[in-house]
Amino acid sequence: MKLSGGVEWALHCCVVLSQAESPVPTARLAELHGVSKTYLAKHLQSLARAGLVHPTEGRDGGYVLTRAPEAITVLDVVQAVDGTEPAFRCTEIRRQGVLAAPPEQCRSACGIAKVMAGAEQAWRASLSGVTIADLGATIDLAGLKHILATPTT
Amino acid sequence: MKLSGGVEWALHCCVVLSQAESPVPTARLAELHGVSKTYLAKHLQSLARAGLVHPTEGRDGGYVLTRAPEAITVLDVVQAVDGTEPAFRCTEIRRQGVLAAPPEQCRSACGIAKVMAGAEQAWRASLSGVTIADLGATIDLAGLKHILATPTT
Numbered sequence: 001m002k003l004s005g006g007v008e009w010a011l012h013c014c015v016v017l018s019q020a021e022s023p024v025p026t027a028r029l030a031e032l033h034g035v036s037k038t039y040l041a042k043h044l045q046s047l048a049r050a051g052l053v054h055p056t057e058g059r060d061g062g063y064v065l066t067r068a069p070e071a072i073t074v075l076d077v078v079q080a081v082d083g084t085e086p087a088f089r090c091t092e093i094r095r096q097g098v099l100a101a102p103p104e105q106c107r108s109a110c111g112i113a114k115v116m117a118g119a120e121q122a123w124r125a126s127l128s129g130v131t132i133a134d135l136g137a138t139i140d141l142a143g144l145k146h147i148l149a150t151p152t153t
Numbered sequence: 154m155k156l157s158g159g160v161e162w163a164l165h166c167c168v169v170l171s172q173a174e175s176p177v178p179t180a181r182l183a184e185l186h187g188v189s190k191t192y193l194a195k196h197l198q199s200l201a202r203a204g205l206v207h208p209t210e211g212r213d214g215g216y217v218l219t220r221a222p223e224a225i226t227v228l229d230v231v232q233a234v235d236g237t238e239p240a241f242r243c244t245e246i247r248r249q250g251v252l253a254a255p256p257e258q259c260r261s262a263c264g265i266a267k268v269m270a271g272a273e274q275a276w277r278a279s280l281s282g283v284t285i286a287d288l289g290a291t292i293d294l295a296g297l298k299h300i301l302a303t304p305t306t
């Protein structure tokens with residue numbers, strides 16, 4: 001099982017944005033994290049498409065969170081970047097081969113698919129119980145506010 | 154997030170093996186599930202490497218579970234096929250860029266990595282709470298014992 005590598009960047013960016021008092025340009029977010037602007041731009045666009053961040057125009061253009069960090073869960077960010085498709089995808093193999101179950105036995109999900117879906121539900125519940133505000137409180141943000149207040153290089 | 158497609162086959166095969174009274178040849182497992190022998194062989198080898206199934210030699214050669222289905226969890230099978238690597242892999246981006254955290258602040262995992270690991274722990278706990286015996290009880294196995302008792306075509 002593998003999550004998109006962009007999840008780590010996206011979560012760190014959201015924590016930074018939660019501390020900013022004005023829009024943060026992509027260049028600044030890239031510099032803060034020591035990553036290329038192009039790479040980060042892609043993930044910021046995913047966050048924007050999911051309605052979590054909003055690009056602002058003009059000389060001070062950059063990104064802002066669209067709502068309070070208390071109202072954005074880790075799951076929101078993970079799914080914005082990694083998608084909402086389940087990790088386990090049942091291909092209905094129970095309907096194949098000499099043991100094929102008749103359609104009337106397949107009205108509800110296969111017992112195996114149910115167990116796999118239950119585990120993903122537990123994963124999602126865990127991630128939706130933590131917000132960007134909670135993450136901000138666990139991460140050492142010393143220096144961040146100061147850097148955010150100085151002009152982009 | 155995506156799990157290997159082999160997980161569905163491997164779980165269904167383990168349920169079949171849990172119902173068998175003698176070794177089940179790969180050809181029979183393939184026929185039961187309507188899938189190619191070569192495809193299934195690969196996943197059966199992963200299960201064997203993880204010590205969940207055991208290949209038997211000779212004319213009646215096939216696979217058997219190495220222990221009681223009550224003692225094999227869904228997590229055992231999933232990890233045998235999909236590996237044990239975490240889905241979220243922290244690349245320590247907190248140590249990069251102008252905000253780089255000093256090493257003494259990085260002795261314990263980043264707060265973001267901890268939250269992601271906690272969610273995967275919930276996923277694993279959910280899957281390790283269900284055994285192959287439990288799955289066998291939820292799946293309609295009518296006909297299976299009869300088919301298993303007749304010679305391979």
Ligand code: FES
Binds near residue numbers: 094110
């Ligand atoms: S048919 Fe897909 S998990 Fe059983």
Ligand code: FES
Binds near residue numbers: 012247263264
């Ligand atoms: S440094 Fe990897 S999750 Fe924060």
